[in-house]
Each structure stands twice: as structure tokens, then as C-alpha cells.
Amino acid sequence: MTASTRGRPANPLRQGWSRISELAAAHHSVAIIVGMAIVGALLPVLARVPPFNQFQPFNAWLDGYSNAGTFVLLAVGLNIVVGLAGLLDLGYAAFFAFGAYAYAYGASPFSGNDFPFLPMLIVGAVVAATFGVLLGAPTLRLRGDYLAIVTLGFGEIVPIVFLNAEPYTNGTNGIGGVYKPALPWSPPFDIVQFTLLNPWPFYVLVLLIVTFTLIFTYRLQDSRLGRAWMAIREDELAAAANGINTVTTKLLAFALGASTAGLAGVFNASKLTVVSPDQFYFQVSFTVLTMIVLGGQGNIWGVALGAFIISILQQTFLKQLNQFFQAINFPAINLGPVTIDLQHVNFTEYQFLLFGLALVLMMLLRPEGLFPSGRRRRELHTAEEGPEASPTGLDASGELV
Amino acid sequence: MPVSDSRLILDARGVTKRFGGLVAVRDVTFQIREGAIVSLIGPNGAGKTTFFNVIAGLMDPSAGYVEFRGHRMIARPIRAFLEPMIWFAPSTVVLVLGIIAFSATRSQSVLALDLLVALALLAGMFLAAIIRPAWYNRLLIRLGIFRSARPNDMVVAGLGRTFQNIRLFPNMTAMENVLVGMHTKLQASPVDAFFSSRRQRREEVDARVRVRELLDLVGLRGRDDILAKNLPYGDQRRLELARALGSNPVLLLLDEPTAGMNPRETADMTKLISRLRSELGLSVLLIEHDMRVVMGISDRITVLDHGERIAEGTPEIVRSDPKVIEAYLGTPAA
Numbered sequence: 001m002t003a004s005t006r007g008r009p010a011n012p013l014r015q016g017w018s019r020i021s022e023l024a025a026a027h028h029s030v031a032i033i034v035g036m037a038i039v040g041a042l043l044p045v046l047a048r049v050p051p052f053n054q055f056q057p058f059n060a061w062l063d064g065y066s067n068a069g070t071f072v073l074l075a076v077g078l079n080i081v082v083g084l085a086g087l088l089d090l091g092y093a094a095f096f097a098f099g100a101y102a103y104a105y106g107a108s109p110f111s112g113n114d115f116p117f118l119p120m121l122i123v124g125a126v127v128a129a130t131f132g133v134l135l136g137a138p139t140l141r142l143r144g145d146y147l148a149i150v151t152l153g154f155g156e157i158v159p160i161v162f163l164n165a166e167p168y169t170n171g172t173n174g175i176g177g178v179y180k181p182a183l184p185w186s187p188p189f190d191i192v193q194f195t196l197l198n199p200w201p202f203y204v205l206v207l208l209i210v211t212f213t214l215i216f217t218y219r220l221q222d223s224r225l226g227r228a229w230m231a232i233r234e235d236e237l238a239a240a241a242n243g244i245n246t247v248t249t250k251l252l253a254f255a256l257g258a259s260t261a262g263l264a265g266v267f268n269a270s271k272l273t274v275v276s277p278d279q280f281y282f283q284v285s286f287t288v289l290t291m292i293v294l295g296g297q298g299n300i301w302g303v304a305l306g307a308f309i310i311s312i313l314q315q316t317f318l319k320q321l322n323q324f325f326q327a328i329n330f331p332a333i334n335l336g337p338v339t340i341d342l343q344h345v346n347f348t349e350y351q352f353l354l355f356g357l358a359l360v361l362m363m364l365l366r367p368e369g370l371f372p373s374g375r376r377r378r379e380l381h382t383a384e385e386g387p388e389a390s391p392t393g394l395d396a397s398g399e400l401v
Numbered sequence: 402m403p404v405s406d407s408r409l410i411l412d413a414r415g416v417t418k419r420f421g422g423l424v425a426v427r428d429v430t431f432q433i434r435e436g437a438i439v440s441l442i443g444p445n446g447a448g449k450t451t452f453f454n455v456i457a458g459l460m461d462p463s464a465g466y467v468e469f470r471g472h473r474m475i476a477r478p479i480r481a482f483l484e485p486m487i488w489f490a491p492s493t494v495v496l497v498l499g500i501i502a503f504s505a506t507r508s509q510s511v512l513a514l515d516l517l518v519a520l521a522l523l524a525g526m527f528l529a530a531i532i533r534p535a536w537y538n539r540l541l542i543r544l545g546i547f548r549s550a551r552p553n554d555m556v557v558a559g560l561g562r563t564f565q566n567i568r569l570f571p572n573m574t575a576m577e578n579v580l581v582g583m584h585t586k587l588q589a590s591p592v593d594a595f596f597s598s599r600r601q602r603r604e605e606v607d608a609r610v611r612v613r614e615l616l617d618l619v620g621l622r623g624r625d626d627i628l629a630k631n632l633p634y635g636d637q638r639r640l641e642l643a644r645a646l647g648s649n650p651v652l653l654l655l656d657e658p659t660a661g662m663n664p665r666e667t668a669d670m671t672k673l674i675s676r677l678r679s680e681l682g683l684s685v686l687l688i689e690h691d692m693r694v695v696m697g698i699s700d701r702i703t704v705l706d707h708g709e710r711i712a713e714g715t716p717e718i719v720r721s722d723p724k725v726i727e728a729y730l731g732t733p734a735a
Contacts, residue, residue, distance in 0.1 A: 029597070134524065137531050216595060223594030223601065224580075224587045227573075231581045234570035241457065241564070243556030243585035243648050248532055252591065 028218045036211040040204075055320045062199035068311040069206030070268045074284075075291045075307035076213055076300060077260025082289070083298035084221060085253035086233025088148040091135070091155020093284035095258035097162060097277075098131050099124035099265020104175040104275040117181035121209075121266050128262025129255040136254030140247055143236070155285050163277040174276025178269050181205065194270075202271050209267060210304070213260055217300055220256065229253055283352070287314075290355050294362055296369025305371055310355075318347040318354075407435040410652055410684050411456070415465035418451050418708075425451040427708040428465070433652065433684050438674065440687045440695045443705035444728055449688045450565060452705070453656055456686075457562050458555040469558055470651070479547035487540065488526040492519040557585050561650030563641045565657045565688070571630035575621060575640050578629050579612040582647025615643045619673060635666040642673070652684045653677065659691050667691060671698055696720065704728065 024031035046052055047061035056064075074096060081089045102124040106115040115123075139150050162169045169175065180194040181201070187193055194201045220226050228249045231239040240246050269275045288307070295306020325342040332341035347354075362369070411433040418426040426448040433439050441449050455462050458475060466476035499515025529537045533551075541548060550558065561582075570578050587608060593601040616625060619639040624632065629640060638658060645653060658674065659667040671694050677683045689695045695702060695716070702719040704712040706728040712719050719725055 133528065137528060140531065219594050219597055220591065223591070223605075224584060224589050225591050225594060227577060227581050228584060230573055230577070231570050231584075234572060235568050237459075238564065238568035238570065239581065240552040241459075241556070241562050241568075242582050242644060243553050244581070245532075245551075245553045251532070256591070 028222070029215045032214045032218065033211060036207060036214070040207045044203075055316055059197070059199050061316070062203045064312060064315045066199060066202040066206045066271060067268075067315060068308045069203075069210055070264045070271075071288065071291060071311040072210050072304045072307045073206075073213055073260055073264035073267070074288045075295065075303045076210075076217055077257045077264070078288050079257075079292050079297065079300060079303045080217060080220070080229070080260070081253050081257035083292060083303065084226060084233065085229040085250065087250065087253060088144065089151045089254075089257070090148050090282075090285055090289065091151040091153070091158070092257075092261060092288055093280045093282070094135070094155045094158035095128040095132060095261035096265045096268070096284060097158050097280035098128045098258075099262030100269040100275045100279070101162065101169065101175070101265075102127040102262070103266040103269040104178050107179040107270075108175050109177050110170060110175045114179060116184070117266075117270060121263060124266035125259040125262040128265065129259040132254040132256075132258025133251050135258075136251045140250055152282070152285075155282060159277040159280045162280070169277070172276065172278075174274055174279075176274050178273045178275060180273060181270050196273075202267075206267060209263055213263065214300065214304065217260075221300065225249070225252060286352075287311075287355070290359060292369075293359065294370055296372035299369070299371055299373035302369060302371030302373065306369065314348075314351055318351055321345075321347045407437075409433070409468075410435045410470060411686070412468040413452075413456065413465065414468075416452065416455055416462045416467065417464040418448070418455055418460065419463045424708050426455065426462075426705075429705065429708075429710050431703055431710070431713075433686055435651075435684055436678060436682060437700045438678055438685045438687065438698050440689055440699040440702045441705065442689060442692075442695055442702060447705040447728075448708040449705055450656060451708075453562075453654055453686075453688060456555075457560065457654060458550045458552040461549045469555070469560065472558070473547075474550040474555065474558060476547060476549060478549065480545055481548065483544055483546050484530070484541070484548075487544070488523070488530055491526060492523040495519045495522055553585075556648050556650070559649075559651040560654065561645035561648055561652070562654040563638075563645050563656060563658060565660065567634075567637045567641055569629040569637055569641055569644070572628060574626050574628055575616065575632065575643075576609070576612055576625035578640055578644050579615055579647050580608060582644035583608055583611065585648045612643075612647070615646050616640075618646070618676075619643045620669070635662055635669075638662065638666075638670065639673075646677075646681075650683065652686065654686050656688045657690065658687065659689065659694055667694060670694075674698060 024035075043065055044058075044062065047058050047065075052061070055061075074092065077095075078089065078092050081087050081092070103120050105111045106113050106120040106123060107117070135151065135154050139147055142150060163171055165171075182194065183192065191198065191200055228239065228244045231242070231244055232246055232249060236246055239249075268279075272279075287310070291307040291310050292303045294310060295304070296302035322343055322345050325345075330342050332339055332343070409432055411431075413429065413431040416426055416429045416431070417424065429448075429452060431441075431452075441452065443449050451460075454460050455475065456467055461477060462475065464477060466473055468474065495515060496519045499512060499519065502515065503512045570581060573581070587604055589598075589601040589604050592598075613622075613625065616622060619642050621632075621636060621639055621643065624636065629637065632640060642655070642658065655674070659670050662670060674685055674687070675698055678685060687695065687699065699716055701714060702712075702716055703710060704719060704722070704725050706724075711724045711728060712722040714722075
């Protein structure tokens with residue numbers, strides 16, 4: 001790096017950038033708060049500028065951002081389990097469900113309770129974490145495919161239990177009329193009030209929860225526990241031989257990953273005001289997994305950004321894509337028996353086809369994800385370069401890499 | 402050398418390990434005194450690594466026991482069938498009490514509450530059995546149940562080990578590898594990490610200083626940011642040693658530390674092992690095939706063949722033992 005900068009005159013922009021990234025590395029929490037504040041301020045502006053404001057009304061954009069925030073939370077939580085600890089969890093939506101139902105029991109006419117939102121946020125996280133431990137305990141000896149199958153089963157069981165436990169969960173209809181968060185004082189302006197037509201408070205709320213979660217996960221990742229997770233991902237036996245209690249470490253990964261899903265569940269329940277089993281089927285787990293694979297497993301901000309981009313694409317762009325083709329009057333393509341008329345295709349119906357395609361392309365072209373951590377990029381690329389490097393006389397272990 | 406006077410650090414008696422019909426280790430008795438370098442040699446398949454794995458807590462022996470620093474750590478489980486009773490006892494008691502209370506009050510809610518409590522207790526006991534917290538272990542001891550220490554318990558007790566085929570964390574840096582090795586010496590809890598408490602920050606800084614010391618000691622100065630898998634082979638062996646030293650062990654188990662090394666690297670490694678004893682006061686148990694290493698630094702040598710101990714003693718004794726020569730070279734033609 002010094003060699004490349006020495007050759008040409010110092011570029012102030014580049015220097016400034018490297019200074020900023022140095023500072024950000026030294027003060028993660030401050031960097032996250034500043035970064036999220038900037039993002040939080042820019043996103044509403046973005047929804048007002050020309051190409052984007054054509055898509056949908058401003059309030060729909062803000063609403064979409066809040067929904068994307070839910071998925072960011074889910075992805076950051078799943079990243080702890082899959083990206084850091086290397087435990088492939090295909091039933092992650094179950095914890096999302098536990099958080100949501102915990103809030104629905106805590107604050108809805110169905111149960112008759114009306115607990116305030118913030119304590120319920122913590123309760124939701126704790127409930128989800130408890131179930132995370134309960135799922136984690138029987139799967140501790142499993143790895144890879146076997147773990148994936150068990151978690152997949154768990155993820156399928158949970159919504160079905162909620163569906164069939166009719167007297168307690170109201171079955172298919174779900175629990176409706178879940179209370180929105182209420183401010184403890186009566187606000188002077190309507191704009192800070194949580195109502196159906198006002199997306200601002202939810203937008204700010206999810207920004208706060210995401211900021212908090214990001215700080216928390218970054219701190220965990222850089223701690224003793226984070227290193228223990230990575231060690232288990234790399235080599236479980238060696239980790240145990242170095243004094244890591246693999247049992248508690250894995251359980252903590254499940255619990256902390258699930259607790260984030262619990263937060264997302266509580267937020268989502270309070271925002272949608274309805275909790276029903278069909279919100280928590282496999283497609284949610286799968287979508288979140290896609291997000292972290294596309295975003296770059298193991299890299300927290302990459303995963304968050306990946307989740308945000310995908311959920312915005314899914315909610316906004318796919319819905320509007322056929323209108324785009326109508327606007328430019330895209331001609332229907334006649335292929336004999338089939339006619340492809342992009343103007344009248346409902347692209348949201350094809351989202352999983354598109355996800356699948358995106359995953360396949362990603363695995364072929366950029367297996368480390370869009371925004372990989374440095375570690376993962378090196379991992380995948382030295383493996384590729386290894387056999388090529390040896391004919392040139394280098395050590396096979398890649399000493400000079 | 403006052404080795405023979407110092408106290409026993411590891412005392413394995415009658416250790417036997419069967420895999421189905423195969424007896425991998427048969428009735429091996431083996432001792433290590435404080436500050437000694439002891440070698441375990443034998444032809445391939447003699448059961449050296451199996452014996453090693455038993456000592457390290459990776460597998461329970463079929464018979465015999467291992468005492469480490471005066472505590473019995475590893476043996477065949479005793480009265481293990483009693484353990485499930487502990488799991489079910491609390492919830493059974495609660496259930497019985499609940500049924501009595503129900504028959505007295507005839508209140509449905511009492512029964513429901515009772516069922517919930519019983520379920521929670523059952524789940525809690527299962528979790529305790531998996532996590533094995535200190536109180537659970539004390540309970541086991543009180544009931545006369547014995548369960549072997551797990552590998553991580555052995556590390557806490559003061560045992561460090563390396564592997565025959567290097568098992569580093571390939572995608573972590575040298576620094577991170579040794580930090581993982583220091584895991585048991587660090588105290589910070591997830592809550593400390595969450596609040597980034599002063600204790601956590603100071604501990605992390607101190608740990609990095611210690612890691613640099615250890616990397617210096619094994620000769621990896623300035624290599625802390627290199628991914629473990631990108632280190633040359635000899636350095637990977639050294640890094641694994643540094644990682645094992647991270648937990649400040651009193652006994653180091655080295656499984657073929659010079660395998661695959663060239664003569665110069667082997668000589669360096671031998672010197673390093675002697676230094677560990679003289680500077681850190683460690684005891685070392687070596688498995689090794691290179692006789693120059695073994696004869697050069699061992700205080701005592703134990704020879705295994707077909708799972709049985711065929712010789713034990715100082716290098717001079719072992720070298721001239723006819724059984725050892727037979728095991729390595731075969732019987733002379735009659």
C-alpha cells in the first residue's frame with residue numbers, strides 16, 4: 001500500500017478516506033452511530049429524487065425502509081449463527097415468530113394485556129433466545145448438512161404449532177389488532193405519533209434498533225466470544241483442545257442470533273399489527289439466508305447492506321418492474337408457442353426464481369458475496385490461486401501471498 | 402537432575418482402550434514428574450495417539466484412570482446410569498406435590514402451573530447436563546457419579562496440546578490463533594463485551610502483549626497479521642505450539658512436533674522444547690519418530706507396541722532393550 005502511494009503524488013481524497021477508515025476501525029461504535037445517522041438522513045432524501053420518486057409515494061418508501069430494517073435485523077442475527085459460528089441454520093424464521101408472538105401476547109386485545117413496547121422488545125429477545133437454546137441443545141453434536149436438516153424441521157414445526165394451537169393463537173387468522181408502540185407522553189406534533197398512516201416513527205425506531213444491534217454484534221465479534229465462534233467454525237476439535245467450551249459457545253451463538261430475530265419479530269408485529277403463522281414459513285428463513293450469502297457471510301455491515309438491498313428490490317422494484325416496462329412500452333416477444341410480455345408479468349411471483357438465479361450466479365462469479373470480510377475474500381481466493389502458484393516455484397502453502 | 406524427586410504431575414494407571422474387538426491400548430501405566438521431558442515412542446499403530454487422546458480428555462478409557470496434578474480427571478464413567486435420575490427427580494417431585502395440591506384445592510390453575518414448572522425444571526436439568534456447570538458437577542460427585550473431564554476441562558486444569566496433523570484455525574491470523582489459545586486465561590463475559598467495559602478493553606490489550614511475547618518465544622516475531630494457512634509449514638508447527646502455550650499449561654502434549662521438518666527446523670524445534678522446560682518450567686510429553694530428537698532431549702522414554710508398554714526408562718536403557726530392538730527391527734532369523 002505504501003509502495004502504490006509513493007509513486008504518484010499524494011491524493012488528498014484517498015488519504016482522507018484511509019484516515020476515515022482507520023478511525024472507523026478504532027472506534028466501531030462511533031462509526032456505526034455516525035454512519036447510521038447519515039444513512040438515516042439520506043434514505044428519505046433518496047425517496048424524493050427523480051428516478052425513485054416515480055416508483056411509489058414517499059410514505060410507501062419510508063414504509064419499505066422500515067420493512068427492510070426488519071430484514072437487516074434478521075440478517076445480522078443469522079450472520080452470528082451462520083457467518084461467525086459456522087452453524088447452518090435453516091429454521092431461523094422460527095425465532096422471528098417467537099418474538100412476534102411474544103409481543104402479540106404482551107400487547108393485544110386477544111390476550112388483554114397492554115405492556116409498553118420497549119420492555120416487550122427485551123421480552124421478545126429473551127423469549128427468542130430461550131428457544132434458541134432449546135433448539136441448540138439437541139443439535140450440539142451435529143454439523144453441516146445434518147444440522148441444517150434439524151433446524152429446517154424446527155423452522156417448519158413452529159409455524160404449524162402456532163397454526164394448530166387454535167385456542168391460544170387464533171390459528172390461521174392470527175392475532176390481530178396488536179397495539180402499536182405508544183409514546184409515554186402526549187406528543188406536541190402528529191409526526192411523532194405511531195399511527196397507521198404515519199411511517200416516520202417506525203422508520204426512526206427501526207434505525208435505532210438496527211444501530212443498537214450493529215454495535216452489539218460488532219463488539220461481540222471482536223471479543224473473546226467472537227473469536228471462540230470463529231475457532232469453532234474453523235476447527236471444532238482444535239477449539240475444544242484449546243479450552244473453548246464448545247457446548248456453551250454454540251448455545252450462546254444460537255441464543256444471541258435468535259435474540260436479534262426476537263427484536264425483529266417484536267418490531268414487525270407492532271408495525272403490521274397482525275401476527276399470523278403464514279408470516280414465518282420457510283421462505284423467510286430462506287430469504288434471510290440468501291441475504292447473508294449475497295451480502296458476504298461473516299461481514300456484519302456487508303450482510304446488513306445485502307439485506308437492505310434485497311428487501312428493497314423485493315418489495316419495491318419487483319412490484320414496479322412491469323410498470324417500468326409499460327412506461328417504456330417494451331414490446332411483447334413472440335416465441336412461437338410462448339409469448340413473453342414483460343409489461344404484464346407480476347415479477348413478485350418470480351422472486352424466488354430470481355433469488356435462485358442470483359445465488360447461482362453469485363456462487364459462480366463472486367462466492368465471497370458482494371461485500372465480503374477481508375478474511376473470507378482471502379479464504380476463497382488463496383484457495384483458487386494455490387494450485388496456480390505452485391508451478392511458478394512458490395511454496396504450495398502460499399508463503400508469498 | 403532432581404527430576405526423580407519432584408512430584409508426579411500426571412499419573413496414568415492401567416489405561417486400556419478398546420475399539421470393539423481391537424485393543425488399541427492395553428493396561429498402560431505411565432507417569433510424568435514435574436519438569437520432565439518424557440517421550441512415548443513405538444512403531445506405527447502402536448496406540449500412541451490413542452493414549453494421547455485419552456489423556457487429553459478426547460475419549461474415555463475402557464479401564465484404568467488418569468490423575469492430573471493430584472486429581473482424578475479421566476476414568477471409565479462410574480454409576481453413570483444414576484445420572485438420568487438427577488434429570489427427572491426435580492420435576493417428578495414438583496409433579497407429585499402439584500397433584501397433592503390439586504387434590505386438595507381442585508383448582509385447574511394449580512395443575513397448569515405445576516405442569517409448567519415441572520416442564521421448565523426438566524428442560525433446565527437437561528441444559529445443566531449439557532452445559533455441566535460447577536454446581537452440577539458437585540452434585541454428581543456427591544452422588545458418587547464419575548464422568549471424565551472434557552478436553553476443555555483438561556486445558557483449564559493445565560494441559561496444552563498440539564496435533565500430529567497441524568490443526569490451526571486456517572482462516573484466522575497468527576495473532577487470533579494464539580488469542581484463542583489464551584481463551585481460558587481471559588475473563589471477559591459477553592456482558593463485558595456488550596458494554597465494552599474497562600476490564601474487557603484492558604484485558605484485550607494485555608492479551609495482545611502476551612501473544613507477541615509467545616510469538617517471539619517460538620520465533621514468529623512480526624508475523625501476527627498473517628493468516629495461519631499462509632505460513633510456511635515449519636512456522637505453522639511453531640504457531641500451534643505458541644497457541645498451546647497460550648493457556649499457560651503445566652504439561653504440554655506434543656504429537657510429533659517435528660514431523661515433516663527438515664533437519665535444521667528439527668534442531669530448532671528440539672532446542673525450543675528444551676527451552677520451554679528450562680525457561681517456563683513446563684513438563685513435556687512427546688510422541689516422536691525421530692530418534693535423534695527423542696534420545697537427545699528425553700529424560701525418560703516409554704515404548705509402546707501393539708498397545709502394550711514394552712519398555713520404560715532412560716534413553717540408554719531403552720536403546721539397548723532387546724524388546725525395543727525387536728519391535729522396531731523384527732526378530733532375527735533363527
